[in-house]
Every structure is written in structure tokens, then in C-alpha cells.
Amino acid sequence: MPESGEAMRPICVCCGKPYGRRRATTESVKWLDGESKPEYQGNGIVLKERYHTKTGTRALLERFHHKVPNDYVDNQHIAYRKIWDGESWWGGYEPFCTLRCAFDYARKAYARASKPESRWSNERCALCGEHPDLLITICPEPNI
8 A cells, every 4th residue: 555645556467566666756864064954845755865965075075185166155055955846756567567468468368369259340239239330259348
């Protein structure tokens, strides 16, 4: 059961298993030494937050012959947040979980359609008497 506000993962039409990963974006947060870390203000779900590093001083970097950018700020804290919108997923071969399921589904559909008794008919469905112009073997509403 999903947590409140979360969308369910997509379900494979062949095997019925849920598939996919959350489509998340990464946001970097920077603040100066002595300040508190800014809180997340958006409407997404924070999946993970990592405190990554505290920058050194310009003099220390120059001492070790590092190229220092012009917009460099001394003693700055940096954190990274993975944020999910609560709905989007990626991965799989939509609407299938794997390529194997997609091929399996296609093989079954081809085998079913190529049966001699599975032909197009202008007659009414033999099972329910409705639905002209459908395959006889796949009536959506059999009345048995």
C-alpha cells in the first residue's frame, strides 16, 4: 500500500508485477558557515538529503595549485536533495516491465490471432449475440 499522497507504481500488463523507479531530481543547497541549512520549500517529497561538503578557503586551494573560479565563496556548506513529485516513474518498457514480457505478450497475441477459428466475422458474437466486427474468440462480454 503506498504512503499517503504517493502514486502506485505501474503494473505490467503481461505478468502483473509492479515496475519502475521514482523519477527524481537533484537539488543542490548552499549556505554560508554560521547560518542554518535552508529548509525545503517545494511541494515534492524529499527522498534523500546528503550533506556533501564544506568548501575550503581560497588561499588553501591556491596553495595546492587548484584553479579557483571567480564566484568561489569561502567556507560554504553544500547539501544535495533528491526530490520526487509523487507521480512520475521511469524504467521498463511501458506498459511492460521488461522486454521479455513485451515479447512474450506479442507472441501470445500473434498465436491467438493466427488460430484458424480466430477470424474476423461480420456475424454477431456467438457467445453474447452482440459486438459485430470483433474477433469471435475475444468477446469482451460473454453471457454464458
